[in-house]
Amino acid sequence: VKPGKRIGPLHVRPEGDMALRYAEASGDHSSVHLNEDLARSVGLPGVVLHGLYSIALVARTANEAVGGDPRSLLSLTVRGRALVEPEARQEGRRTIRNARAELDLSFADGGPQGGVGLGARFGRLTVEAVLVGCPTFRESRG
């Protein structure tokens, strides 16, 4: 893995119950992810997936590129670009825009076989994870 290399894209189609499954796995039961009416009442198109779910996919893409050892990933910065709705909500929509996350990553020098330590040199990478078939919308809608 060399600095500047693009990893992925990882194509994932989150199932309709993914927000609930992620809520149960993560302990984040915030209403905007689970309660349709409440999500609408605060200006969202409906329930949205947890941002940390998308970020986890980005981390997974990066980690898989170096063999999957969790010790290989030393740091990660993700800026969310768009909200993602579960698949069930996309029917009947025309515009499908992929959500992209760009991030700074650092890996332990030498990848999964290399040692991990504070002295390790880090490589900088640009990684993308593309969520396929997920409609998104812009945050500022007037």
Added chain:
Amino acid sequence: VGWGVAVVEARAMGKRYPAVLYGVDGEGIRRYARVVGLDLPFHLGRKAGFRDIVAPPMFAAVYTAPAVFGAMNDPEVGMDILHNLHASQRFVWSEPVCAGDTVFTEARIAEIFEKNGKGFYVFETVSVNQHGLETARGTWTNIVRPGPS
């Protein structure tokens, strides 16, 4: 109904919170790994060179969340949680986290400010395991949109 400006109170900036404990169990790691699509043996049941079942790096978001949620819900911070969006996330990892570990996470409010009518709330976390070894440092950036008024 109009869209106003998010109300931001910055007086809690710099505030630190006591450590919040999280007990890591193998079933929790397995469930998380499956949901995010990481079907690797060392997350699902085999020790494979680790002390026990090892958590994926982003499981840090799970074991640090109770500390962050505590800070987000602090009345002194005054965050409008319902209009909150998780805008960006940074983690820096050190010691791996395994089933059976106890992780202690301290949260701190790094920044609170308003920009373009939105409220920005930045939380920092430091997590250590039962041996006092650091497992992860996190920076959580949340943006509160102005709500219908």
